[in-house]
Amino acid sequence: xxxxxxxxxxxxxxxxxxxxxxxxxxxxxxxxxxxxxxxxxxxxxxxxxxxxxxxxxxxxxxxxxxxxxxxxxxxxxxxxxxxxxxxxxxxxxxxxxxxxxxxxxxxxxxxxxxxxxxxxxxxxxxxxxxxxxxxxxxxxxxxxxxxxxxxxxxxxxxxxxxxxxxxxxxxxxxxxxxxxxxxxxxxxxxxxxxxxxxxxxxxxxxxxxxxxxxxxxxxxxxxxxxxxxxxxxxxxxxxxxxxxxxxxxxxxxxxxxxxxxxxxxxxxxxxxxxxxxxxxxxxxxxxxxxxxxxxxxxxxxxxxxxxxxxxxxxxxxxxxxxxxxxxxxxxxxxxxxxxxxxxxxxxxxxxxxxxxxxxxxxxxxxxxxxxxxxxxxxxxxxxxxxxxxxxxxxxxxxxxxxxxxxxxxxxxxxxxxxxxxxxxxxxxxxxxxxxxxxxxxxxxxxxxxxxxxxxxxxxxxxxxxxxxxxxxxxxxxxxxxxxxxxxxxxxxxxxxxxxxxxxxxxxxxxxxxxx
Amino acid sequence: xxxxxxxxxxxxxxxxxxxxxxxxxxxxxxxxxxxxxxxxxxxxxxxxxxxxxxxxxxxxxxxxxxxxxxxxxxxxxxxxxxxxxxxxxxxxxxxxxxxxxxxxxxxxxxxxxxxxxxxxxxxxxxxxxxxxxxxxxxxxxxxxxxxxxxxxxxxxxxxxxx
Numbered sequence: 001x002x003x004x005x006x007x008x009x010x011x012x013x014x015x016x017x018x019x020x021x022x023x024x025x026x027x028x029x030x031x032x033x034x035x036x037x038x039x040x041x042x043x044x045x046x047x048x049x050x051x052x053x054x055x056x057x058x059x060x061x062x063x064x065x066x067x068x069x070x071x072x073x074x075x076x077x078x079x080x081x082x083x084x085x086x087x088x089x090x091x092x093x094x095x096x097x098x099x100x101x102x103x104x105x106x107x108x109x110x111x112x113x114x115x116x117x118x119x120x121x122x123x124x125x126x127x128x129x130x131x132x133x134x135x136x137x138x139x140x141x142x143x144x145x146x147x148x149x150x151x152x153x154x155x156x157x158x159x160x161x162x163x164x165x166x167x168x169x170x171x172x173x174x175x176x177x178x179x180x181x182x183x184x185x186x187x188x189x190x191x192x193x194x195x196x197x198x199x200x201x202x203x204x205x206x207x208x209x210x211x212x213x214x215x216x217x218x219x220x221x222x223x224x225x226x227x228x229x230x231x232x233x234x235x236x237x238x239x240x241x242x243x244x245x246x247x248x249x250x251x252x253x254x255x256x257x258x259x260x261x262x263x264x265x266x267x268x269x270x271x272x273x274x275x276x277x278x279x280x281x282x283x284x285x286x287x288x289x290x291x292x293x294x295x296x297x298x299x300x301x302x303x304x305x306x307x308x309x310x311x312x313x314x315x316x317x318x319x320x321x322x323x324x325x326x327x328x329x330x331x332x333x334x335x336x337x338x339x340x341x342x343x344x345x346x347x348x349x350x351x352x353x354x355x356x357x358x359x360x361x362x363x364x365x366x367x368x369x370x371x372x373x374x375x376x377x378x379x380x381x382x383x384x385x386x387x388x389x390x391x392x393x394x395x396x397x398x399x400x401x402x403x404x405x406x407x408x409x410x411x412x413x414x415x416x417x418x419x420x421x422x423x424x425x426x427x428x429x430x431x432x433x434x435x436x437x438x439x440x441x442x443x444x445x446x447x448x449x450x451x452x453x454x455x456x457x458x459x460x461x462x463x464x465x466x467x468x469x470x471x472x473x474x475x476x477x478x479x480x481x482x483x484x485x486x487x488x489x490x491x492x493x494x495x496x497x498x499x500x501x502x503x504x505x506x507x508x509x510x511x512x513x514x515x
Numbered sequence: 516x517x518x519x520x521x522x523x524x525x526x527x528x529x530x531x532x533x534x535x536x537x538x539x540x541x542x543x544x545x546x547x548x549x550x551x552x553x554x555x556x557x558x559x560x561x562x563x564x565x566x567x568x569x570x571x572x573x574x575x576x577x578x579x580x581x582x583x584x585x586x587x588x589x590x591x592x593x594x595x596x597x598x599x600x601x602x603x604x605x606x607x608x609x610x611x612x613x614x615x616x617x618x619x620x621x622x623x624x625x626x627x628x629x630x631x632x633x634x635x636x637x638x639x640x641x642x643x644x645x646x647x648x649x650x651x652x653x654x655x656x657x658x659x660x661x662x663x664x665x666x667x668x669x670x671x672x673x674x675x676x677x
Binding site for chain 1: 525527563564582583584585587589590602604606607608610611612615619621623626627628630631632633635636637639640641643649650651652653655656657658659660673674677
């Protein structure tokens with residue numbers, strides 16, 4: 001899939017652009033000229049590094065030549081030779097963006113490009129810093145932020161966006177339209193020229209809405225070329241009621257979202273696949289969930305129905321588009337003791353692909369068909385448990401006192417309470433949660449006290465907890481309160497690996513978590 | 516997927532009914548489930564294009580609706596025909612307008628209030644005099660329940676809504 005995405009999308013967008021400029025007339029008869037490149041996925045190079053790039057042209061013409069062009073520093077060995085060699089500049093003081101483009105001699109509208117990044121040192125270029133702080137809303141609690149660079153496809157026209165939340169509980173990049181004002185990104189369209197919009201619903205009933213757009217994403221030395229992302233629409237667009245679904249909060253400002261976007265680096269390759277099942281391409285059921293909507297450029301109708309989208313047209317977990325570090329990631333945070341103004345950590349791409357991302361002695365937790373494992377806690381077998389850097393707290397069913405008023409999604413015990421749970425993997429062979437229990441001690445403190453410490457200027461809380469439903473209601477079939485949501489506090493003082501469904505990774509078949 | 520229920524006091528009377536079920540009268544009012552009558556259960560089933568299974572216990576009936584997309588909704592109906600609780604689990608959040616009906620505004624307002632203090636995502640826990648809503652999950656695996664404590668039939672614990 002990774003091999004095809006860049007080329008196919010470029011070709012598709014070119015064809016659609018052609019359709020719209022011809023006023024929706026009949027499609028011209030003939031064989032489209034298509035250029036593809038090898039390597040197809042974006043690469044990083046050190047200073048003076050070289051890369052051989054081969055173009056393949058398929059068309060009805062016998063002319064299979066290409067013309068190369070370069071955006072950014074460095075040199076190409078030739079304008080027309082195929083393959084061509086790109087040589088990076090001999091020194092680089094900071095990450096530098098480069099794009100190499102091949103244009104078919106037979107058709108100037110047939111192009112393919114390869115995004116490159118020149119890094120001062122290749123070592124560690126798969127690592128980006130993470131920070132927990134007040135965030136754009138100025139009142140965050142346990143939101144982990146990263147910076148990423150978003151570029152118009154095939155260009156070095158880019159914008160770096162700070163305060164993007166890192167989320168192991170979802171897949172795909174979602175960025176506020178208001179956070180990328182200098183960029184002009186193309187929306188994904190269908191054959192009628194309608195815009196494909198994406199809908200995301202969160203566990204708390206809040207939701208995101210906006211067009212699926214194409215961008216090159218650059219995260220330190222990693223490049224995800226031609227990635228489909230969701231651009232979260234500003235203002236008050238008409239949103240299909242199937243998406244707003246009763247409408248708690250449309251999170252389309254930094255204050256409402258608590259971030260400028262969400263980087264979903266979770267267990268799945270796209271936002272509509274789970275455990276190899278694609279719910280949006282029509283293969284599971286003819287009933288299509290409210291994830292993708294096709295709407296005129298003038299906007300959606302409130303009664304619009306969701307549409308089928310195949311995996312290559314879905315919002316993608318950018319990691320799977322990386323050249324080599326594409327099988328998962330590791331999030332590491334320094335320990336936090338109670339409440340702190342900030343916390344610092346890192347996001348490392350790839351598992352076992354570099355010297356800096358080995359699994360080591362971490363314990364692997366393979367997952368059931370809903371991407372869950374089991375947590376045993378105070379006599380409960382919580383068989384829909386998961387690790388989620390996008391959740392603000394450790395949330396689980398217990399008899400702890402719930403905070404009063406609007407803080408009732410947090411726990412308020414009278415003082416620091418020491419607890420312990422055991423995590424158990426799902427055994428893919430036996431089909432049962434029968435792995436060796438792994439004990440996790442943790443503490444829960446009074447959330448009202450935590451929020452009030454340091455004059456209310458603390459935003460990282462290792463002991464923040466909250467209720468998930470009601471104690472002792474989980475049944476063996478998974479109905480009732482069956483989740484232990486190991487939110488961001490779980491990451492403090494740990495390294496947590498997330499291996500992506502369908503990607504090649506040693507040790508065990510992905511998806512899995514490990515820590 | 517066969518789902519076994521073990522919490523029926525007198526052993527379950529099970530019936531799979533496909534298509535129209537228990538519909539009295541010729542029209543289907545667009546009522547939603549919580550607080551509604553039996554016709555609202557059928558409206559939910561139709562909305563979800565789903566199959567339905569009814570389990571009868573002494574104090575209430577459970578109408579289990581399974582949508583083609585895998586999400587299961589259970590609606591708890593008192594002897595006088597009133598839906599006093601709903602629960603769901605599956606890869607997609609069900610239609611909350613349909614499920615909560617007249618309780619929708621209260622739900623949305625309470626959810627907004629919980630987020631207002633601290634942005635971010637976490638399980639919802641609404642505990643108001645006339646409405647309890649609890650949710651959990653992550654992308655492609657959600658669960659939750661909602662009920663009106665005032666509508667619980669005598670002798671029925673809220674914990675049975677799950």
